[in-house]
Amino acid sequence: MEKKIKKNILSLNSLVISAVLLLCFFSIPDLMAADEENCLMCHQYSGLGRIDSNGVKRLFYVDESSYNHSVHGRIRCKDCHKSVEKFPHVGIERVDCATECHIAEPSVDRKFSHARMIDDFEKSVHGRGSEKNPKKFPEDLPTCTYCHQNRILVPPHGTSGDVQGIAREILDRCLGCHEDEKWTRTYYYHLTHRLKQRRSAKKMVELCASCHEDKEKMKRHGLEATGTYRDTFHWQAIKYDNENAPTCIDCHAPVGYFSHHIMPKTDPGSAVHKDNLVQTCSNPFGLQKCHPEATPAFAQGKIHPSGEKAGFFDIKLASFERQEMIKRGELKPFQTVLTENVRNKLTATEYYQAIILQLIKYFYMFLIGGLISFMIMHQILDFFSTRREIKKGRH
Amino acid sequence: MNESNKxxxxxxxxxxxxxxxxxxxxxxxxxxxILAITGFMVELPEEMLTVFGQYKENIFFLRGITHRIAAVIMILNLIYQALYLSLTKPGRSLFFDMVPGFKDAKDFLRNMLYYLRISNRKPLFDRFNYKEKMEYWTGWIGNIIITFTGFFLWFEQYFPKFFLDVSILVHTMEAILASSAIMVWHFYEVHLKPGKFPMSRIWLDGKISAHELEEEHPLQYQRIQQAERVSVNTDL
Known part of the structure; x- marks a missing residue:
């Protein structure tokens, strides 16, 4: 069945390609003025794509105006797609973001490249490790494009319309001195797009959670899946679109730290290292002074542990998960939901604190369950008794 | 009882x-x-928040403020009640009538037997029966717990993290307990109970009919009758 579909798609592809080639001869040369290598001759057609050998749908369409407005709008295609030599393209390699391009870096007059950023990133907790000591499961680790989804690669239909904002009155001030509007617009974008987080707070959490809430993946790396960020009050505010509430990045790479250089919490260079927590919570250099009076006692312990939380809607779910874990033999009944791995990393205090929280939760669950079912039974009995009395005419 | 004297x-x-x-x-x-609504709003699942549309952020801000204002009013009301209970005569009488005793345990067991039709005799309640006493005192305990944990969470930077973890757990659990207890215990008693629906009028004008009083609080009714009879007799 799958093969048949592939065959159909292949024949469809060849049809599309021939149609595209035919069309290219009649296309208007004006349209590709910005595109020196004339890649858009073919890539301007939104149907251009195929299903690769892994069965993944690939789209090769490039929207010209989107591209021109993107951060890379002044860079020629071949500066990044270096392996494209001939048509039809064969032996294409992935774009390396560390590639030097023909644009000069104005502050030091060197060829521009993201290599510096990537070096930093490779040293961080998300990096691939050194050549001698590579990390296991490199396929789990994020690449540049995992987080920085290049806007031109996003298909034009069904995407959220997060177009960079441009304030005409501010751009006009620039144009007072700078003559070329296109150039000015580019540098305006260059600055303004760094003034604001492109992702909404919620999308930011979703991005990090896409890996860090994956229990299997985290287990492979000896990490604890973040199951309880959404139990914190921080998330409750983000849930209500409060853009000042902290996302993952705001605590793991606050002002003074660098999101490409997130370190494990055991490293003294990490924002969540126990010595840096007071500053991270008070955030004195940020626009938002979060907990300005944070004390060492306040800024300790785990913000999103695999611990306990009061739940109204999730009680059933939590107990279901617990039942599953008991079935799999990972947990004894009434035992805390701390896996062996996590328990070993906790200090004695943290461990007992987790147990106390668990006991409080159990106490309340039994209290609520017991008391409310007693009340319901009592009132049902009362209901029938009162109705009997009314029938007898005693009331 | 002498019928002519009644x-x-x-x-x-x-x-x-x-x-x-x-x-x-x-x-x-x-x-x-107000506290229950604004409090449980943080527990709503994300999907349900779409009803707020673009006003979400403002609603979250107002939610926090409203919760705190209502909390302060409720705490002032607690102080008012404590003063009323200790300083005024009707307050003290309410307090002493509310103190649970051995009779309440007996009443409960007798009532259960009556409900289950094992016994035909309904226990005779005084001014407050065991249901009302239980509700009243659990209300005080819950109120005090939730007040303290709420203050810890309000002035969070002065308390250790573990304290806050416990507070947020207890605060929410206590809220769940209180809300469900009110819904099951109190709403049934004063709204849904046959003969009471749609509501008992006591909370509006404070009045209870003599008939209702005799039915539900016979011991108090007898005491009042006694007192009235004495006064009638002395008037003659």
Missing amino acids: ISDEGKYYTRLNLHERIQHHITWSTFF
Whole structure:
């Protein structure tokens, strides 16, 4: 069945390609003025794509105006797609973001490249490790494009319309001195797009959670899946679109730290290292002074542990998960939901604190369950008794 | 009881809640509703928040402020109640009538037997029966717990993290307990109970009919009758 579909798609592809080639001869040369290598001759057609050998749908369409407005709008295609030599393209390699391009870096007059950023990133907790000591499961680790989804690669239909904002009155001030509007617009974008987080707070959490809430993946790396960020009050505010509430990045790479250089919490260079927590919570250099009076006692312990939380809607779910874990033999009944791995990393205090929280939760669950079912039974009995009395005419 | 001596109580009403008590009750129920709604709003699943549309962020801000204002009013009301209980005569009488005793345990067991039709005799309740006493005192305990944990969470930077973890757990759990208890225990008793629907009028004008009083609080009714008879007799 799958093969048949592939065959159909292949024949469809060849049809599309021939149609595209035919069309290219009649296309208007004006349209590709910005595109020196004339890649858009073919890539301007939104149907251009195929299903690769892994069965993944690939789209090769490039929207010209989107591209021109993107951060890379002044860079020629071949500066990044270096392996494209001939048509039809064969032996294409992935774009390396560390590639030097023909644009000069104005502050030091060197060829521009993201290599510096990537070096930093490779040293961080998300990096691939050194050549001698590579990390296991490199396929789990994020690449540049995992987080920085290049806007031109996003298909034009069904995407959220997060177009960079441009304030005409501010751009006009620039144009007072700078003559070329296109150039000015580019540098305006260059600055303004760094003034604001492109992702909404919620999308930011979703991005990090896409890996860090994956229990299997985290287990492979000896990490604890973040199951309880959404139990914190921080998330409750983000849930209500409060853009000042902290996302993952705001605590793991606050002002003074660098999101490409997130370190494990055991490293003294990490924002969540126990010595840096007071500053991270008070955030004195940020626009938002979060907990300005944070004390060492306040800024300790785990913000999103695999611990306990009061739940109204999730009680059933939590107990279901617990039942599953008991079935799999990972947990004894009434035992805390701390896996062996996590328990070993906790200090004695943290461990007992987790147990106390668990006991409080159990106490309340039994209290609520017991008391409310007693009340319901009592009132049902009362209901029938009162109705009997009314029938007898005693009331 | 001598029938001729009994004073006719057709259309006669007694005061069950005086003005102070009614005001206290009105403040309590209104702040309780506001606190429960604004509190459980943080527990709503993300998908349900779409109903707020673009006003989400403002609603979250107002939610926090409203919760705190209502909380302060509720706490002031607690202080008012404590002063009323200790300083005024009707307050002290309410307090002493509310103290649970051995009779309440007996009443409970007898009532259960009556409900299950094992016994035919309904226990005779005094001014407050065991249901009302239980509700009243658990209300005080819950209120105090939730007040303290709420203050810890409000002034979070002065307390250690573990304290706050416990507070947020206890605060939410206590809220779940209180809300479900109110819904099951209190709403049934004063709204849904056959003969009471849609609501008992005591909370509005504080009056209870003599008939109702005799039915539900016979010991208190007898005491009142006794007192009235004595006064009638001395008048003659």
